[in-house]
Amino acid sequence: xxxxxxxxxxxxxxxxxxxxxxxxxxxxxxxxxxxxxxxxxxxxxxxxxxxxxxxxxxxxxxxxxxxxxxxxxxxxxxxxxxxxxxxxxxxxxxxxxxxxxxxxxxxxxxxxxxxxxxxxxxxxxxxxxxxxxxxxxxxxxxxxxxxxxxxxxxxxxxxxxxxxxxxxxxxxxxxxxxxxxxxxxxxxxxxxxxxxxxxxxxxxxxxxxxxxxxxxxxxxxxxxxxxxxxxxxxxxxxxxxxxxxxxxxxxxxxxxxxxxxxxxxxxxxxxxxxxxxxxxxxxxxxxxxxxxxxxxxxxxxxxxxxxxxxxxxxxxxxxxxxxxxxxxxxxxxxxxxxxxxxxxxxxxxxxxxxxxxxxxxxxxxxxxxxxxxxxxxxxxxxxxxxxxxxxxxxxxxxxxxxxxxxxxxxxxxxxxxxxxxxxxxxxxxxxxxxxxxxxxxxxxxxxxxxxxxxxxxxxxxxxxxxxxxxxxxxxxxxxxxxxxxx
Numbered sequence: 001x002x003x004x005x006x007x008x009x010x011x012x013x014x015x016x017x018x019x020x021x022x023x024x025x026x027x028x029x030x031x032x033x034x035x036x037x038x039x040x041x042x043x044x045x046x047x048x049x050x051x052x053x054x055x056x057x058x059x060x061x062x063x064x065x066x067x068x069x070x071x072x073x074x075x076x077x078x079x080x081x082x083x084x085x086x087x088x089x090x091x092x093x094x095x096x097x098x099x100x101x102x103x104x105x106x107x108x109x110x111x112x113x114x115x116x117x118x119x120x121x122x123x124x125x126x127x128x129x130x131x132x133x134x135x136x137x138x139x140x141x142x143x144x145x146x147x148x149x150x151x152x153x154x155x156x157x158x159x160x161x162x163x164x165x166x167x168x169x170x171x172x173x174x175x176x177x178x179x180x181x182x183x184x185x186x187x188x189x190x191x192x193x194x195x196x197x198x199x200x201x202x203x204x205x206x207x208x209x210x211x212x213x214x215x216x217x218x219x220x221x222x223x224x225x226x227x228x229x230x231x232x233x234x235x236x237x238x239x240x241x242x243x244x245x246x247x248x249x250x251x252x253x254x255x256x257x258x259x260x261x262x263x264x265x266x267x268x269x270x271x272x273x274x275x276x277x278x279x280x281x282x283x284x285x286x287x288x289x290x291x292x293x294x295x296x297x298x299x300x301x302x303x304x305x306x307x308x309x310x311x312x313x314x315x316x317x318x319x320x321x322x323x324x325x326x327x328x329x330x331x332x333x334x335x336x337x338x339x340x341x342x343x344x345x346x347x348x349x350x351x352x353x354x355x356x357x358x359x360x361x362x363x364x365x366x367x368x369x370x371x372x373x374x375x376x377x378x379x380x381x382x383x384x385x386x387x388x389x390x391x392x393x394x395x396x397x398x399x400x401x402x403x404x405x406x407x408x409x410x411x412x413x414x415x416x417x418x419x420x421x422x423x424x425x426x427x428x429x430x431x432x433x434x435x436x437x438x439x440x441x442x443x444x445x446x447x448x449x450x451x452x453x454x455x456x457x458x459x460x461x462x463x464x465x466x467x468x469x470x471x472x473x474x475x476x477x478x479x480x481x482x483x484x485x486x
Contacts, residue, residue: 015087016238017097018158019052019121021105022131023144028163029131030058031196033100035221037065039231040096042222048094050087052120053102054387054408054452056277056315061198062100065218069280073099073124076115076387077406077457080123084245086281086456087124096238099126106151109387118155125242127158129187129234134162134174142177149182158237161229162189187237188229196221264292265469267310272297274325275350277315277452285455285462286312291469298354299324304334310344310469311335313351315452319378319413322359322366332369339371339446342475344468346398347448349411352376352440355448359413372441372448373419384409388431388451390439393424398447398464407453409433425449445472 020036022029033049040047049062049070054077062070071090073083091097101117105128108116121128130148132141141162149157160178165171171189178186190196198217225231267286271278275298287293294305299321304311318325325332335355339345347355353376355369360377388407392399399405405426415434425440425447426433433439433450440449445468455462 015091015097015241015244016095016235017087017091017099017124017126017241017244018234018238019099019101019117019124019126019128020131021101021117021121021128021157022133023148024104024107024133025102027131027133028161028190028196029100029102030061030198031221032131032161032163032190032225033098034061034065034218035225036229036231036234037062037098038218038222039225039229040098040235041066043231045096045235046094048087048091048097050097050099051102052099052117053115054454055102056279058100060276061218064214065221068094071281072279072454073120074115074454074457075119075123076109076408077454080245082456083120083123088244088246096235097126099124105130105148105155113152115387118152121156122152122154123245125245127156127237127241129159129161129237130157131161131163133164134170134189135164135166138170138173139177141174142181145178145182145184149184157184158240159185159187159233161187164192165189166192185233187233188225190224190228193224196224264290265309265466265473266294266305266307267291267312267465267469268294268296268305268308269312270298270314270351270354271295272299273316274298274318274321275314275316275354277348277350278312279454282453282455282462285459286465289462289466291462291466298331299328302328302330304331304338308338308343309473310346310465311338312465313345313347313354313448315349315351318350318353318368319359319361319376322361322368323363325354325368326366332367336369336371339369339444342445342472344445344465344472345448346465347446348452349409349450352448352450353413355446356415357417360416371446372443373417373422374415374441375417376413377416378413380412382410382412383414384411384432384450386410386431388433388439389429390426390431390433390451391429393427393438393442395423396425396442396447397445397468398425398442399460403460404429405451405453406457407451409439409450409452411450426451 020033049066051059059070106113106118108114175186355371356374357370358375390405423442424438425442
């Protein structure tokens with residue numbers, strides 16, 4: 001039985017950590033990572049999960065497996081300081097950090113491998129465990145692993161997990177080849193099992209909340225990891241990680257709050273099965289900027305809370321729950337009326353769809369809030385997928401005109417029946433948005449777009465959100481005073 005990993009010294013720089021990578025996607029990184037997180041947690045080792053890349057769904061599974069909120073690390077819209085500080089801050093009271101990569105280890109945006117899993121491993125100086133799909137390979141696996149070892153000498157591949165092993169002889173030949181020719185340990189060999197997969201959907205893995213048997217499934221993964229993987233060796237490799245790079249680390253720096261502060265701005269967040277895509281850093285940044293967050297269910301709450309100053313609607317799967325959203329007419333009408341009266345609303349992707357007139361799916365057409373003049377049509381293939389670079393259009397009160405907004409998008413819907421006189425939110429340098437040239441709509445104090453942003457890459461966003469909400473509240477009270485005096 002493993003015991004809690006000892007942390008040497010008091011510095012946050014000394015953090016046991018590992019990156020879970022693979023030669024390519026679909027190699028088994030996520031199922032291995034989920035099993036590892038749960039196995040470590042069950043044995044009393046506090047673990048902090050991370051997901052490389054702008055991913056909400058894998059992160060939700062990590063959170064379920066570890067019992068700790070998963071964080072995202074992405075070198076496209078975060079710098080080295082942000083990434084290392086996130087690890088230092090969130091792992092300070094944990095024993096180990098596990099960072100699951102995405103796609104192939106060296107796959108990035110360009111020939112240099114920008115924004116790849118390997119880049120995150122190098123920035124954080126984290127050892128890599130390589131998950132290899134060993135289907136129909138034995139000795140050749142060693143040649144492949146050796147190529148990954150030497151492709152970039154700055155990336156330290158510390159060990160290998162063999163996945164989808166057919167039989168004992170298969171495992172023995174692959175293990176011996178890797179350990180002899182690559183001089184690194186094989187940390188485990190997981191047998192073929194067709195049931196070790198999470199159901200797919202058009203946006204990738206389904207969210208863990210949609211599987212009633214989530215706990216049973218994750219525990220089964222953990223049982224397999226405990227049986228077929230050497231957890232002791234894995235923790236030893238994590239402990240051998242060098243000191244975490246420190247670049248201008250800042251301790252508990254509070255973001256600025258609006259002047260003339262009287263009480264926190266009350267911002268409501270729609271958070272439920274339809275709208276579940278929120279980075280924890282975004283919510284934390286709002287709170288640190290002076291917001292009091294209240295969460296409601298868009299399918300159950302019949303009205304908005306009293307005296308709110310702002311509304312945040314994240315992404316998710318509103319098309320899947322379109323019928324339930326349509327049935328909750330009272331909330332839709334209240335949001336519409338509040339927005340017309342100036343309520344600040346920030347909406348991303350699924351939130352954009354919700355604020356339109358309708359969502360059209362195979363099953364039918366469903367009425368939404370009707371605030372913004374368009375409908376959304378679900379398609380079979382992604383209409384926008386990848387990182388984005390955008391600049392605010394003139395008159396966008398949410399961002400400065402000179403600001404460059406880095407984010408990401410992944411949507412299977414497209415905007416149709418868009419009115420000609422809309423006020424766009426962003427001009428696109430990279431990405432698709434509505435039409436490859438523009439994304440989002442600004443209307444009164446509302447901004448709704450396909451683009452997702454991360455607060456670490458755009459810290460001004462939370463401050464501006466709270467400031468707009470504060471201004472709305474002040475104007476509302478001034479108006480009440482004027483009416484009372486007449």
